[in-house]
Amino acid sequence: MKGFRTLFWLEARRSGAWALALIGSLAFWAWGLYQAYDTTVGIRAILLTMAAVIGAIVLALMIGRLRGETRGGQFQVLLLTPQRGLTHIASRFAFALATASLYYIVLGGLAWWALAMAGGSVPASSAAQLVLALPLYGIATLVAPLLAWTLLLMVFIAAYRVSGTGWIPGTVMILGTPLALRWLISWIDRVCYSLPGWPILGGLQQVGAFVTGTSDGVGLRGTADGVVYVPQEPLWIMLALTVVLLIVASRMWREVEA
Numbered sequence: 001m002k003g004f005r006t007l008f009w010l011e012a013r014r015s016g017a018w019a020l021a022l023i024g025s026l027a028f029w030a031w032g033l034y035q036a037y038d039t040t041v042g043i044r045a046i047l048l049t050m051a052a053v054i055g056a057i058v059l060a061l062m063i064g065r066l067r068g069e070t071r072g073g074q075f076q077v078l079l080l081t082p083q084r085g086l087t088h089i090a091s092r093f094a095f096a097l098a099t100a101s102l103y104y105i106v107l108g109g110l111a112w113w114a115l116a117m118a119g120g121s122v123p124a125s126s127a128a129q130l131v132l133a134l135p136l137y138g139i140a141t142l143v144a145p146l147l148a149w150t151l152l153l154m155v156f157i158a159a160y161r162v163s164g165t166g167w168i169p170g171t172v173m174i175l176g177t178p179l180a181l182r183w184l185i186s187w188i189d190r191v192c193y194s195l196p197g198w199p200i201l202g203g204l205q206q207v208g209a210f211v212t213g214t215s216d217g218v219g220l221r222g223t224a225d226g227v228v229y230v231p232q233e234p235l236w237i238m239l240a241l242t243v244v245l246l247i248v249a250s251r252m253w254r255e256v257e258a
Contacts, residue, residue, distance in 0.1 A: 003084075003087045004087050004090060004091050007087060007088060007091035007092075008091040008094060008095055010091075011091055011092050011095040012095055014065075015062050015063075015065075015095060015096075015099075018058065018061075018062040018099075019062070019095075019099040021058075022055060022058050022059070022062075022099060022103055023099070023102060023103060023106070025051075025054075025055075026051075026103065026106050026107065026110065029047060029048075029051040029107070029110060030110055030113075032047050033047055033048075033110060033113065033114050033117070034117075037117045037118075041114075041118050044114045044117075044118070048107065048110065048111055048114065051107055051110075052104070052107060052138070055100070055103050055104065055107070056100075056142070056143055056146055059096055059099065059100050059103075059143065059146075059147060060146055060147065060150045062096060062099075063092060063093070063096040063147050063150050063151060064150045064151075064153070064154050084250070085249075085250040085251065085252070085253025085254055086246075086247070086250035086253075088250070088253060089151055089155075089246055089249050089250045089253065090246070090250075092151065093147060093148065093151060093246060096147050097139070097143075097144060097147065100139055100143050100144075100147070101135075101136070101139060104135035104136075104138060104139055104143070105131060105132060105135050105136075107135065108130055108131040108132065108134055108135040109131050111130055111131075112127050112130050112131055115130075129200055133200050134200060137200065137230060137235060140235050140238060140239055140242075141234045141235055141238045142238070144238070144239070144242045145238045145241055145242045145245065147242075148241075148242045148245035148246050148249070149177070149245055151245070151246065151249045152173075152245050152246075152248055152249040152252070153173055153174070155249045155252045155253055156173055156249075156252060157173075159252045159253075184237075184241075188233060188234050188237055191233050191237075192231040192233050192234070193231050193233075194233060195231075195232050195233060196232075197229030197230060197231055197232070198229060198230050198231075198232050199227050199228070199229055200228060200229070200230045
């Protein structure tokens with residue numbers, strides 16, 4: 001565990017400014033939500049969506065600064081022994097995931113605050129789900145796979161660069177990703193709600209009424225009493241995909257360090 005703790009500490013030192021800037025940007029989004037308190041709910045929803053998307057992009061950029069650090073075993077002297085590729089990958093992924101969890105949980109709190117400003121009645125159980133359950137569900141199904149894919153992309157570029165030109169293998173992987181993603185989404189769409197849906201939001205009549213009847217595919221399901229269900233299949237599938245991507249990236253690390 002010494003190697004993982006040391007590498008995690010190095011990652012915090014190296015990417016701490018990125019993480020602090022990302023967390024600090026929540027003050028800007030809170031200010032924007034407050035300025036939009038007398039507008040329609042749609043404006044606040046757009047602001048929250050923008051914050052979620054920009055946060056994912058910043059996290060991907062933060063975790064993707066890997067190219068120059070995968071050459072020559074630069075941490076061997078500090079760690080006294082070479083570390084497995086999985087240790088390097090896991091430490092970087094863990095720091096980015098911890099940053100993402102803090103960012104999106106606070107963003108969930110801002111969503112709760114926005115609903116309160118709009119006059120919505122949010123029970124305590126729904127507030128906990130809005131602040132914790134939904135952000136963690138989104139991290140597991142969207143953010144974590146994105147971070148794992150970014151790590152794999154950067155290791156792939158470093159391992160299979162042609163005459164020092166990293167854009168060639170990177171372009172191959174990037175162009176192939178939409179095809180694989182389209183197949184994955186269509187497969188998830190077919191298996192969704194094979195298992196019972198999770199009642200992740202309850203008591204929010206406005207949200208429940210909005211999604212009532214949307215029972216096809218990956219979409220939410222709502223009931224007239226305000227209970228909103230989400231499919232659990234995307235969670236397990238994307239978590240498994242994240243683990244696979246991290247394992248492949250760690251094995252490719254050997255090619256980089258060799």
